[in-house]
Amino acid sequence: MTVRRIGVAVTLSAMGVLASTLAPTTAPMAHAGTRECAEGRSQFVPDSPPALGRLAAPQAWRLSTGKGVVVAVVDSGVSANNVHFPAGSVLPGKSFVGGSATTDENGHGTALAGVIAARDIGEKSGVVGVARDAVILPVKISGGEGGDEEQQRSANLAGGIAYAVSAGADVINLSLSTTGDRRDVRAAIASAVKAGIIVVASGGNREQASEASDGMRYPAGYPGVIGVAATDNRDVVTENSIRGPQVDLSAPGDNVITTFRSWGDCVYSQQQQSSSYATAYVSGAAALLRQRFPSASAADISYRLTATASRGSRTARDDTSGWGVVQPYEAMTAALDSSVSGPVPPGGVQRPSPEAQASAVDLTPAQDPRAPDRAAVQWLLLGSGAAVLGLAMARMLRRPSRS
Template sequence: MDTWRIEEVWEHARGEGITVAVIDGGVDSSRPELAGQVLDGEDFNWGPDGAHFDKTGHGTLMSALIAGTGAGGGIQGLAPEAKILPLRVTDELTFDFGSEARIATAIEYAVEEGAQVISISLAGDELGADREIVDAAIAEAARQDVLIFAGVGNEGDTENRSLFPAAREGIVGVAAVDRNGDHARYSNHGVQVALAAPGDDVPTYCPLLDGDPCLVSEGGTSAATALAAGAAALVRSAHPDWTKNQVLRAMMETADAPEGGRDDYVGHGMIRPDRILLDGTVDPGDPGTNPLFAEYEATLDPPVSPEPQPEPEPSEAEAQEEQPAPSENQAAATGGGDDGIGPWALAGGAGVLLVAGILTAVILNRRRDTTSV
């Protein structure tokens, strides 16, 4: 928080007007720091318990890191005026043969509900059974100007692998750095890494969901992903006229880059949202060109439009032509004229915690020792 000059940043933006979809294991909206922050959401599991049910606390922690208000001694997130859209796709934070389809459906739902940022702190081996629906969901998010962040995984010190969904084209892969800003040893590495954020010494709750705040020594790329999403919410809040491409480019160009430029461990470096909001020297560049996925987006059909264009208002003549012929009763009521204006239908889109249990290796927020605050 000191490095990011967050108190000064909040004088410019606090995430207001931004919705961040959290695709995870649910969000416990009863936490005091999340009161009023969590939208209804949806549960895509078999036998759903509801989007506000969180068996492990993982999704709640991620949401608090993004938008927690700090109320009641709870977690203070990066964008405390952003809203969380909870999308529950798992129960035990493990991947199964339906995981990819559920994540894809959750991405589609987030886009339909107007989320500007999507955070996915989950990772697993891609099974490929639902590739088409995944491709379609990511492509539609790109067309609708939605940024998707996903953690790259916590197996970097053992069997480093490229994991789903962070490795997919169109999704910004996030690695973890330690308290010194260096690559965290457990954080996966490879070409899928685009940016990095802190994964160590991040807040959680110990020992249970109603416990006191503490720090987790290795929060993993789960926490890093949530912080990257929170930073994007701040930038989008401060610059509502920027496209996702401009937000991402600004985050990449202001990151603490490794020597020699991008590498496979921290990507373009640790994010520095404060430099975007406070220093005023960032050129967001071309709104229509994605700094990471230009070639990918160029292949999409229909293509990606940087700024959705409003439908033109019909001329008076066109409006009259579009009206159905009046019935005898309508003609009688209007005097039988042809210049009456029919009704128009207007439609609009709707607008922490302990990571409980021993989680499997595919879980990003792999807990180690904790230190009380």
């Protein structure tokens, strides 16, 4: 049986070469009771993706479905002939590696596009994107029949971002990361942020990185970018997710049910979960907010997503999960003002943290406020006792003696 793996494990140097954050250690697996996902054989998973429940997507859809919002997937292309992508749901896009952007030999880009905006096709499949009416703009920077994918990603990333900006993207999904701070990518990101585009990027995966230690990753670390870590089925950030200052939010990254190239659905279950999927879920959430708040700035939407994320402490972020697990419904319904704990709102000032003041502890025994009263009573009782004793002795002395 031929099994198609989605993605290829990549080992890259820290010299600015980009690595896809989806490189499974196992092949994609079908739902229990079905056959393994393989090329040329369409099959469907009737279960709803678990992440949609964890993100309260059905409640969010009462307010927004992402309709009219364009999400650029800068990746390996998108198989637009998948049944979850009817006409008009995937734009022609652009390929930087030859051929069409609406084909995907790797499958990574199609899986991401399904997480973001797969269309509901009825009871035979539970797959639907978190922003189910958004439009996908495929920007193919790697893949095709030939060429080194590592070099392609490195050479084409900045151009792919620039194209997404010029093509009118509202959200840009970048499910990739590197330790290298490249000038051309930084400039492309800055242009996207200036244009008011919401840019979402992977915070990094340990297993697919040449440098597995925690620390800064790019493009997530650039100003204005939302960096994302992956969580497991308990909403706990996976050990595989890179920790660092680039992490702003977290989202589901395992047991993902989504689109499988041209052939329906597949369950992507890995020994190590992927922040690629988590990034796509946050991009979908951003698309919901973009439709809901059409005049809001990208910074305003980013603030809503981070301020309302689910976390243990409302006042603090950390390098593991950022501000917490994204909650699109809360992000669309919360009344946010300067009193809300958490990230600083756009144009706001960092709230000072109160510092504990050291002070000496006075160990001098406290005065008893009733001590004088107690002393007076004691002297009165002592005096009364002495008087009674004196009278008794006097009476004894006056008694006549008996002979």
